[in-house]
Amino acid sequence: KQEVTQIPAALSVPEGENLVLNCSFTDSAIYNLQWFRQDPGKGLTSLLLIQSSQREQTSGRLNASLDKSSGRSTLYIAASQPGDSATYLCAVRDDKIIFGKGTRLHILP
Amino acid sequence: EAGVVQSPRYKIIEKKQPVAFWCNPISGHNTLYWYLQNLGQGPELLIRYENEEAVDDSQLPKDRFSAERLKGVDSTLKIQPAELGDSAVYLCASSAAAVADTQYFGPGTRLTVL
Numbered sequence: 001k002q003e004v005t006q007i008p009a010a011l012s013v014p015e016g017e018n019l020v021l022n023c024s025f026t027d028s029a030i031y032n033l034q035w036f037r038q039d040p041g042k043g044l045t046s047l048l049l050i051q052s053s054q055r056e057q058t059s060g061r062l063n064a065s066l067d068k069s070s071g072r073s074t075l076y077i078a079a080s081q082p083g084d085s086a087t088y089l090c091a092v093r094d095d096k097i098i099f100g101k102g103t104r105l106h107i108l109p
Numbered sequence: 110e111a112g113v114v115q116s117p118r119y120k121i122i123e124k125k126q127p128v129a130f131w132c133n134p135i136s137g138h139n140t141l142y143w144y145l146q147n148l149g150q151g152p153e154l155l156i157r158y159e160n161e162e163a164v165d166d167s168q169l170p171k172d173r174f175s176a177e178r179l180k181g182v183d184s185t186l187k188i189q190p191a192e193l194g195d196s197a198v199y200l201c202a203s204s205a206a207a208v209a210d211t212q213y214f215g216p217g218t219r220l221t222v223l
Contacts, residue, residue, distance in 0.1 A: 004151075034212065043113075043200055043214035044152070089151050091212075096165070097142070099151025 002027045004092050006100035014108045015082060021075040021103050023090035028068045031093045035064050035075050037086040038102070044089065047075070080107045111135070113215035115201050121221045127189035130218045134182070134203030141178060142212065143186050144200040152200055158184065188220075196222045 003026045013019050023033070032051045036044040048057045048064040050073065056065040063076040077084060089102040114133040122128050134141050139160050144152035155174065157165040160181040169176065173192070178184040188195055198217040204210040 036214075041219075043216045044202075044212075046211045046213060049211045091151070097154050097157075097212075099153070101149065101151050 002030075002092060002094055002096065002098045004090060004098045004100040006088075006090060006103050008103060009101065010104040010106070012106040012108060013080060015080060017080050018076065018078050019080055019105075021077070021088050021105070023073040023075070023092075023100055025071045025073075025092045025098075027094060028071055029094055030068065033064075033066055033073050033093070034091045035062075035073075036089045036091065038089060039086050047088075082107045082109050113201055113203055113213055115199075115215035115218055117218055118216060119219050119221075121223065122191055123223050124193055125190040127187065128191050128220060129188075130186045130199050130201075130220075132184045132186070132201030132215060134184070134201070135213055138203035138205050138213075139181070140204045140206065140210075141184050142202040142204075143176060143184070144202065146198045146200055146217070148197075155186070191220075191222045193222050196220055 005024045007022050030052055034049045035047040038044050050057050050066040061078040066073045085107045087102040087104045089099055091099045116131050141158040143155040145155055146152045154168055156169045156176050158178045161178055174188055176186045198219050200214055200217045202212040202214045204212045
């Protein structure tokens with residue numbers, strides 16, 4: 001059974017710093033992995049989708065990598081801003097769609 | 110392009126009452142998902158539709174939950190009767206294709222069962 005873990009559960013960093021969020025999964029036979037952000041009381045906003053054949057995807061200040069063999073993905077955020085404060089979730093897709101519990105990120109002005 | 114639309118945004122009911130949630134996916138998206146999200150947790154898939162067909166409903170508590178997607182567009186998720194433990198956010202998402210495509214989420218319906 002696929003399990004998805006996100007560490008840390010919460011993170012506070014000063015504005016301007018680069019940071020890395022982690023997502024690990026137990027079964028490497030996945031179709032893709034998707035990163036989302038969720039603002040309080042809102043739905044999920046898709047950030048990046050990495051297909052199983054890809055190693056990374058980039059969008060603006062965000063870069064997501066995927067290492068299927070080790071069951072890991074990272075989301076790199078460059079030059080963090082207060083507007084980046086949100087919960088970041090990863091979701092792994094095999095025959096099911098399994099989400100992690102998320103990392104609550106707080107960027108300190 | 111309009112996003113995924115859900116209504117109502119908030120619903121408060123007493124236990125044992127019925128409740129229904131409505132979702133309108135992005136135009137042209139064949140795949141529709143219903144998720145349940147508890148506080149501090151990631152979403153959990155309840156049911157996935159490919160057009161009108163429910164292709165994955167293994168996580169749907171069928172004794173009290175039901176869903177339909179008539180004509181392969183809008184969808185309704187129903188709970189009857191609601192229990193206290195059903196209090197959560199119910200999220201709807203859609204994607205253009207079954208596996209490879211990005212999921213787009215609606216704002217969710219926050220259900221409180223008293």
